[in-house]
Amino acid sequence: MTTPPSTSPEPTAADASEATAPASLPSILELSRDKLTSTMLELGEKKFRADQLWRSIYHEAVSSFDDMSTLSKPFRKSLSEKYTISTVEQAMFLTSADGSTSKALYKLHDGELIETVLMRYETDGHRRNRKTACISTQAGCALGCTFCATGQQGFRRNLTVGEIVAQVIEMQRIAYAEDEAQMAEGKRTKGELQGVTNVVFMGMGEPLANYKNVMAAIRVLSDGQGLNIGARHITVSTVGLVPQILQLAKEELQINLAISLHAPDNTTRSQTMPINQRYPVEDLIRACHRYADATGRRIFFEYVLLKEQNDSVEQAQKLGRLLNGLHCHVNLIPVNPTKLGPFDRTDLGAAKEFQVGLKQYGIPSTVRMEKGIDINAGCGQLRERAIDILGA
Ligand code: SF4
Numbered sequence: 001m002t003t004p005p006s007t008s009p010e011p012t013a014a015d016a017s018e019a020t021a022p023a024s025l026p027s028i029l030e031l032s033r034d035k036l037t038s039t040m041l042e043l044g045e046k047k048f049r050a051d052q053l054w055r056s057i058y059h060e061a062v063s064s065f066d067d068m069s070t071l072s073k074p075f076r077k078s079l080s081e082k083y084t085i086s087t088v089e090q091a092m093f094l095t096s097a098d099g100s101t102s103k104a105l106y107k108l109h110d111g112e113l114i115e116t117v118l119m120r121y122e123t124d125g126h127r128r129n130r131k132t133a134c135i136s137t138q139a140g141c142a143l144g145c146t147f148c149a150t151g152q153q154g155f156r157r158n159l160t161v162g163e164i165v166a167q168v169i170e171m172q173r174i175a176y177a178e179d180e181a182q183m184a185e186g187k188r189t190k191g192e193l194q195g196v197t198n199v200v201f202m203g204m205g206e207p208l209a210n211y212k213n214v215m216a217a218i219r220v221l222s223d224g225q226g227l228n229i230g231a232r233h234i235t236v237s238t239v240g241l242v243p244q245i246l247q248l249a250k251e252e253l254q255i256n257l258a259i260s261l262h263a264p265d266n267t268t269r270s271q272t273m274p275i276n277q278r279y280p281v282e283d284l285i286r287a288c289h290r291y292a293d294a295t296g297r298r299i300f301f302e303y304v305l306l307k308e309q310n311d312s313v314e315q316a317q318k319l320g321r322l323l324n325g326l327h328c329h330v331n332l333i334p335v336n337p338t339k340l341g342p343f344d345r346t347d348l349g350a351a352k353e354f355q356v357g358l359k360q361y362g363i364p365s366t367v368r369m370e371k372g373i374d375i376n377a378g379c380g381q382l383r384e385r386a387i388d389i390l391g392a
Pocket residue numbers: 141142143144145148149150151152203204205206239379
C-alpha cells in the first residue's frame with residue numbers, strides 16, 4: 001500500500017530522495033486486457049489466470065506480484081522476472097491543510113516529472129462521497145496557455161497507457177487505505193472499499209493530443225473487472241482540438257467532455273490560448289454542436305476567470321450568446337495565480353456577477369473554487385515548486 005497522505009503541506013528534499021532508481025523491466029500496465037490474456041496463454045497459463053492477474057492489478061491495486069495470493073508461487077516468480085507493475089515513483093506528496101486534496105509528483109523512468117491530484121468530496125445530500133483522481137497525459141505541454149504552469153514549461157513527451165493508468169492505481173491505493181482506516185474507526189461498513197470514484201483528464205498535458213493512449217487508458221479504467229470507473233464518471237478535458245473532438249464523437253463512449261474555453265471571442269481567447277489561432281471559437285463551437293448531436297451528451301465548458309481579462313459582465317453575456325442552444329454547463333473557476341503567469345484571481349463577488357450575465361441567456365453555471373491552493377494543486381505548479389526546492 002502507498003504511504004498514507006502526509007498532513008504537512010510543506011515538501012522537503014528528503015521526500016524527493018525516497019524515489020528509487022527506475023525499473024528496467026517493462027511495465028505490465030502497458031498490456032491491454034486482450035494482450036495480457038494472449039501473453040499469459042503464451043506463457044502456458046490458463047485464461048482464468050490472466051483474469052485473476054487483471055483483477056489483482058486493477059481491482060485490488062496490489063503493488064507487488066509477490067502479494068497476489070490467488071496466483072501460484074512459480075507464476076508470481078515468473079511474472080516478477082519479466083515485468084514490473086508501475087513505472088511511476090513517488091517523488092513528493094502533499095496534502096492540503098483541510099485534508100480535501102492531495103497532490104503527488106511522480107518521477108518516470110526517464111526522469112520526467114508529472115503530477116496527479118486526489119480530490120475528496122463529502123456528500124452534499126444529492127451526491128455520495130466522491131474521490132476524484134486528476135491525472136496527467138503528457139510530460140509538459142506544447143500548447144502554451146499563458147495562465148498555466150505546465151504550458152510555461154514546454155512539451156517533452158506523451159505518457160504511455162501504463163503511465164496514465166498507473167496514476168489512477170496509485171490514487172486507488174491511497175483511497176483504499178483511507179477506506180480501511182474508516183472501517184477500523186467504524187465510520188464505514190466492513191468490506192466496503194469505495195476507492196477512486198471519478199477520473200478527470202485535467203492534469204499536465206492536452207489529453208486529445210495524446211489521443212490513442214488516452215482512449216486505450218479509458219478502456220482500461222472502465223473495465224468492470226478492474227478499476228471499474230464507469231465512463232460517465234470519466235471526464236476528458238481539451239483546449240479544443242477540433243479534429244479530435246469530431247473523432248471522439250464517433251467513439252460511442254459515454255464519457256464527459258470538458259472544453260477549456262476561457263474567453264467568449266477570438267481576440268480575448270488568442271491572448272491566453274495560442275491554440276485559438278488554429279481552431280477559432282466559431283469552429284470549436286460548431287464541433288461542440290456536432291459532438292452533442294452525435295452523443296446526446298451535455299458538454300462542460302471550463303472558464304478560468306482572470307481578473308480584468310475575461311471576467312466582465314459584457315463578456316459573460318457574449319459567452320451566453322455563443323453557447324445559446326447548446327446542451328452544456330459552464331464551470332467558472334477563479335484562477336490559481338502561477339509564479340510565471342501575469343493574472344490575478346477574480347474575487348467571488350465578480351464571479352457571481354458573471355454567473356448572472358450567463359443566466360440571462362439560460363446557460364447554467366457553477367462557480368468552482370480550485371481545491372488545494374496551499375499545495376499548488378493547479379496544473380504544473382507542484383513540478384515548478386519541486387524544481388525550486390530540489391533543483392530537479
Ligand atoms: S492548460 Fe492544458 S493545454 Fe493549456 S498549456 Fe496547460 S496543460 Fe497545456
